[in-house]
Amino acid sequence: MMNNLFSIFDPTTNLFNLSINWISTLIGIMFMPYFFWLIPNRFSMLWNLIFNSLNKEFKILMGMNGINGSTFIFISMFSFILFNNFLGLFPYIFTSTSHLTLSLSISLPLWLSFMFYGWINNSQHMFAHMIPQGTPNILMPFMVLIETISNIIRPGTLAVRLTANMIAGHLLITLLSSNGPNMSSYLIIFLIIIQILLMILESAVAIIQSYVISILSNLYASEVN
Template sequence: MMTNLFSTFDPSTSLLNLPINWSSTFIGLLLIPTMYWLMPLWILLMWNKRNLNFHNEFKTLIGPKSFNGTTFMFISMLIMMMFNNFMGLLPYIFTKSSDMTLTFSIAMPMWLSFMQFGWINNTKHMLAHLVLQGTPTALMSFMVLIETISNTIWPGTLAIRLVANMIAGYLLLTLLGNTGNMISFGLMTILISSQMLLLTLESAVSLIQAYVFSILSTLYSSETY
């Protein structure tokens, strides 16, 4: 029984006292037929072409000074986030992308590695980023404080942005679904149509939020070169 609305996102599922909250991250792999892994079908060829497009886009954002293979890290993160977001649209599956333990555990190590690399290898460049070009002398100390706070909180904002956007749609779907047994048959048709449209919107949001998470991570990393 659901005690409150937010208990929908309580990852309390267990089997033999073992938590299985992460099962949604891997269960989708069982749905992919073996032939898609072994044979160069048209779906796999299209997927590889899409990954190449992502590689070129991330490469442009990072810049020519990036290390070889850097883009593949962001492409892998994009695919993982997109996969988890879409898994959350299936019934009775708790997606880990709506849990801060996953999003923050990805954003925080990236931030630490970017900051460590930037301050060790490009110290002057990192110091120059703290003061915007054209800032008056009287406001320089204030701008340094603002930029320092901005750089410090970005892993939290990156994680919360994804979690908040994913939870918002799930809450709306839950609210609409819980009213199904209390309305007339005529309104039921409108409710089902609304939920189908909202589910289509959430499918687009799942893709967009995964893309935004990866793009912002790429932009943050480009500031350290």
């Protein structure tokens, strides 16, 4: 029995003092040799089609000044977040993307690397980006302050966006399922239909959120070029 509704996101379960919940984020490594088989299959062809489409889209967003191969960073991030989002939909598997520990560890180093690269190599462009063209002189200090704050909170917004979206759906599913034993047989059938629809919605959210995070990170990277 759950003492708290948020206990489904509690990562303190351990075995031999090892937090076994976080091991779920490493299960994807087991599928990596699968992509290196010599005989193509439908699964690998589907992933290749998705990766090629993402690569073309990320190249367009990066522009002409983008570094060759930089799109693979965002494709890898898309794959990692997508896998962990889907993995959290299975019963008794810890949803690692519902914690700021993981989402911040993805967004913060990536944002810091963009900032260091931009201020070291394109400092003039970074200063010019803080003041939009046509800004009156009296508003320039305020625009610099606003742009600085909006730039600093970017990794936090990326992390909170992913975490909040993953928590919301899981909490709703858990809240509805906990009322199942107290319902009549007719209402249980209706509850099962609602749960199936919620699972379909959460599957769509898992794809959309991984795509949104990778697209926004790509847009932030394109601003420093």
